[in-house]
Amino acid sequence: MSEYSNTPKEALFSPQNRKLLTNPLGKDNPINVQVLGICSVLAITVQLRTSIVMAISVVAVMGLANVIISLLRKTIPPRIRIIVQLTVIASLVILVDQVLKAFVYDVSRQLSVFVGLIITNCIIMGRLEAYALNNKPWPSFLDGIGNAFGYGWVLLTVGFFRELFGSGTLMGYQVIPGFLYDLGYENNGFMILPPMALITVGIIIWVHRHRDRSLVDIS
């Protein structure tokens, strides 16, 4: 990872730094390529609204956690570094949960236990351990939000299709016109269940690999 480290002269958005932000969206996508953080994708993508809030929460937690760990990286005793990382993540998650409860109570009710599950999202600790612990705050921040965005767009895509085909709505508004139902169209109840999220993710991975052949394992 040392080739990414920031020299004082380097611009804020140097090509290397931009890569930190864009790589996780495609080639290094935490869900599609590394297949991390799948559990929350299955759990909270029934509706687009919960997916959006989850994505925003993860962006906030990951960006901040990466910066905090990166700032502390020279002081953290290696023997307890995992505990320190967990404490930082857990505290941020509790903060996010409290803020949601105060300002968007309905959403917080829907996310209920899943907010707490941000703590167990392996992408976050993975980035802390693999990147923030060895790099300066700014690149760490970019790496954090880059991965969170990479996680977020998959989450939103899955949420979009599951709500559209499962409930016929988007963000709670009916989008499939009524006359289609009169013609015999029905919402697919299977889309509401977690297994369908897995299949949707599978299709996204399939399309992704089809378009980027370098990801295909030909060994």
Add this chain to the structure above:
Amino acid sequence: MTNRYVFLYASAMVVVVALVLSSAATLLRPLQERNMRIEKMQNILAAINIPAPRAEAEALFNQYITTAKIVNSRGEEIEGDAFEVELQDEVRKDLADRQLPVFIADVDGEIFYILPIRGNGLWGPIWGYIGLESDLTTIAGANFDHASETPGLGAEIADKPFQEQFTGKRIFDEEGNFRPVRVVKGRAPADDLHAVDGVSGGTITSNGVTNMVRDGLAAYKSYFEKIKTT
């Protein structure tokens, strides 16, 4: 990095985290409590089938709920603010010492009684409100919620289809004996006025609802008598 350093580091971290989290909790508390009050109002109104969007919940609550009082298990009225009664504390007390809130709604001249109930599901507490029509026998509507029942199984008690089954059911039989609504495993007989369909895969939660409805309403029996005879 010596052991001393590790210990000091960990201790300092804990203190800092505790400070940050407790100050955040204290600052946000008033907003959160307001949200919980509004949710409570929404749930009370939902028990008599009045949908209340967040923004209008408080106005609708004040418009429809004309009386809120506390009674005891002998049906006597006691002093206090019914809205502030915490049922989770009350259900732990002896029946005789319990404060039982009653919310009385007037919807265009029709009187409804809304009674809060609380019990245990599979993983944690479940609670809800039962709305009774003015005959104190027919259920106008019911609203349930839960802390941690299994999503897709027991958690279905918080969904409309389950709750709508209660509407029109009765808690007293023809002879006037107390016979609360039970949640039965599988399908309830269509003509049974005292049973509703259980949740598949959520039998323990369903039984929890049965017990909650029975125990919760039984506490009000004397109060019902008193109203019926006067």
